[in-house]
Amino acid sequence: MPSIPPLPLARVGLPLASLCLALASETAAAAGCAELIGTGIPAEAIALPTRGAQVTAAVARPADGTTPAYCDLSAEIRPVDPAAPAIRMRLALPERWNRKALMLGGGGYNGSVPNVAGNVPAGPLDRPTPLGRGYAVFGSDSGHVADPLHPGAFAWNEEALANYAHDALKKTRDTAIELIRLRYGAAPERSYFAGGSTGGREALAVVQQWPTDFQGAIALYPAYNAAALNLQFGRISRALAAPGAFPSLEQRAALLEAALQACDQLDGVRDRVISHQAACNARFDPARARLDGRPLRCRGGAAGGERCLSDAQIAALRVIDTPIRFARPLASGERGYPGFNAWGTDFGRPGSGLQQVVNRLGLNTLPPAYPMPPHGTGFEEGAPYHAGFWDEWIRHFVTRNPAFDSLTFDPQRPGPWQARIDQLSLRQDVNRTDLSAFARAGGKLLIAHGTADQLVSSRASAEYYRRIRRDMGPGKTRQFLRYYEIPRLWPRRQYPVQRRLGFLERPRGLGRARPCATPPDRHRYGRGAGPHAAAMRVPELATLCRQGRRQPRRELCLQPRPGCAPLTGGVQPAGHPEPTRRQP
Numbered sequence: 001m002p003s004i005p006p007l008p009l010a011r012v013g014l015p016l017a018s019l020c021l022a023l024a025s026e027t028a029a030a031a032g033c034a035e036l037i038g039t040g041i042p043a044e045a046i047a048l049p050t051r052g053a054q055v056t057a058a059v060a061r062p063a064d065g066t067t068p069a070y071c072d073l074s075a076e077i078r079p080v081d082p083a084a085p086a087i088r089m090r091l092a093l094p095e096r097w098n099r100k101a102l103m104l105g106g107g108g109y110n111g112s113v114p115n116v117a118g119n120v121p122a123g124p125l126d127r128p129t130p131l132g133r134g135y136a137v138f139g140s141d142s143g144h145v146a147d148p149l150h151p152g153a154f155a156w157n158e159e160a161l162a163n164y165a166h167d168a169l170k171k172t173r174d175t176a177i178e179l180i181r182l183r184y185g186a187a188p189e190r191s192y193f194a195g196g197s198t199g200g201r202e203a204l205a206v207v208q209q210w211p212t213d214f215q216g217a218i219a220l221y222p223a224y225n226a227a228a229l230n231l232q233f234g235r236i237s238r239a240l241a242a243p244g245a246f247p248s249l250e251q252r253a254a255l256l257e258a259a260l261q262a263c264d265q266l267d268g269v270r271d272r273v274i275s276h277q278a279a280c281n282a283r284f285d286p287a288r289a290r291l292d293g294r295p296l297r298c299r300g301g302a303a304g305g306e307r308c309l310s311d312a313q314i315a316a317l318r319v320i321d322t323p324i325r326f327a328r329p330l331a332s333g334e335r336g337y338p339g340f341n342a343w344g345t346d347f348g349r350p351g352s353g354l355q356q357v358v359n360r361l362g363l364n365t366l367p368p369a370y371p372m373p374p375h376g377t378g379f380e381e382g383a384p385y386h387a388g389f390w391d392e393w394i395r396h397f398v399t400r401n402p403a404f405d406s407l408t409f410d411p412q413r414p415g416p417w418q419a420r421i422d423q424l425s426l427r428q429d430v431n432r433t434d435l436s437a438f439a440r441a442g443g444k445l446l447i448a449h450g451t452a453d454q455l456v457s458s459r460a461s462a463e464y465y466r467r468i469r470r471d472m473g474p475g476k477t478r479q480f481l482r483y484y485e486i487p488r489l490w491p492r493r494q495y496p497v498q499r500r501l502g503f504l505e506r507p508r509g510l511g512r513a514r515p516c517a518t519p520p521d522r523h524r525y526g527r528g529a530g531p532h533a534a535a536m537r538v539p540e541l542a543t544l545c546r547q548g549r550r551q552p553r554r555e556l557c558l559q560p561r562p563g564c565a566p567l568t569g570g571v572q573p574a575g576h577p578e579p580t581r582r583q584p
């Protein structure tokens with residue numbers, strides 16, 4: 001594809017101030033990269049209220065390795081409320097544009113601009129990045145700069161909270177489309193969205209609320225019902241804070257090993273991967289499980305060393321495995337939040353490097369307490385991620401009292417805070433099931449979730465998929481949506497989603513595609529890579545498994561059938577096992 005020659009602004013013959021309006025038409029000429037600095041986007045070009053946007057930096061970056069030459073734009077979208085932070089955004093506009101755009105979502109409480117020259121969340125490392133493939137890639141910090149110690153503190157400002165909930169998505173997208181028009185002289189022919197966790201929620205938000213803005217979206221491990229999830233975090237945090245309930249890293253390693261010993265074979269292949277998680281959920285009982293032939297439960301249920309679990313610990317772990325149910329539905333309609341696949345998920349083990357990141361996203365090293373210990377991935381020692389997230393939400397979103405002890409807050413009986421939680425649920429639960437406007441416009445949606453996710457339950461994604469099928473009908477759903485569960489898979493590792501991007505780009509392939517999971521990627525994470533190599537192996541999805549190709553062992557299939565362990569939550573309600581299927 002030919003590169004687009006930059007056209008100096010002088011040749012456009014317009015003063016800078018009027019340029020943005022003049023170029024907002026489809027027939028506008030392309031502008032040089034550096035000349036875009038200072039360019040304004042008027043508030044009228046952005047569908048939600050702002051005071052307009054402005055380019056704050058424009059740097060032409062030369063090609064470097066696999067990164068092509070691109071125009072690196074930074075911009076700020078000014079808030080209506082002068083006390084609210086600006087939305088900071090960045091765009092990577094390649095010299096050789098494929099006429100498509102990709103917006104990247106955030107994560108957690110957001111507050112940082114995604115690396116637009118990098119990969120989609122959990123994308124493969126051995127494929128070109130979206131920028132490398134010619135996409136115009138953009139994303140924003142969603143309207144606040146994260147404070148590492150208080151990542152939820154931004155929520156005191158209503159506009160910042162609304163931006164985080166989803167408004168920033170539309171403002172960022174509209175601004176980006178205008179800047180793309182200015183740079184290339186044309187709007188993208190197709191636009192996509194990709195995000196994981198909070199970013200996955202954002203993918204569903206744009207599909208639900210602005211159904212013609214994006215022609216495809218990848219929602220990975222989406223925290224789509226975030227208010228309900230926060231309440232489940234609270235329930236789990238309170239359970240882990242009970243006396244003697246917090247398991248050590250060694251004890252969590254023992255639990256994981258016991259679950260593997262009990263559940264690995266349930267999918268028919270002993271490969272240290274639990275592919276039939278539903279069967280494991282139904283059969284595994286930590287009170288009766290064995291580890292290397294010995295009971296996992298400590299003698300008499302009392303605390304008894306690092307290779308067994310006490311009754312207090314087992315009780316807390318059962319809370320993680322089981323749902324929270326609200327006394328009455330939230331205003332968003334959510335009635336609860338499912339449990340997590342606690343048996344087979346790595347909530348932390350002794351180790352270093354990547355394992356420490358796993359640990360910090362899991363239960364970390366310190367039990368929840370008041371005041372809450374540090375949390376997040378940047379601290380040596382800390383509280384469970386769940387507990388930190390809950391604590392931020394209660395203090396900054398719900399009560400707006402920084403001294404509030406979040407462990408005294410009963411998520412099932414919020415009392416005087418019920419109205420505020422309802423209000424937040426309407427903003428944070430992104431749970432519409434009628435996606436027909438998106439489907440009608442030709443949109444395609446991919447939802448994928450690892451079954452060993454510590455922070456967003458794959459059971460919730462399965463539930464959302466079931467709701468869409470229920471409300472839209474299986475036939476209509478199949479025309480635009482695919483949902484995959486991927487066995488184990490530590491959530492923030494590589495999903496092969498870039499290849500999924502191809503899946504969205506060529507929607508006709510939907511019917512013919514036969515997604516498969518290939519054996520673990522031993523080359524990248526495998527033998528000899530350290531004690532955690534086994535856990536880090538990633539079953540990669542192949543884009544299209546051609547007919548006649550040798551069957552991989554763990555195939556992802558849309559419907560259970562012989563030779564294929566059923567892995568899609570949509571066809572197999574979690575907790576209701578189907579007979580174990582033998583692999584060929």
Ligand SMILES: [Ca+2]
Binds near residue numbers: 263268269272
């Ligand atoms: Ca297995």
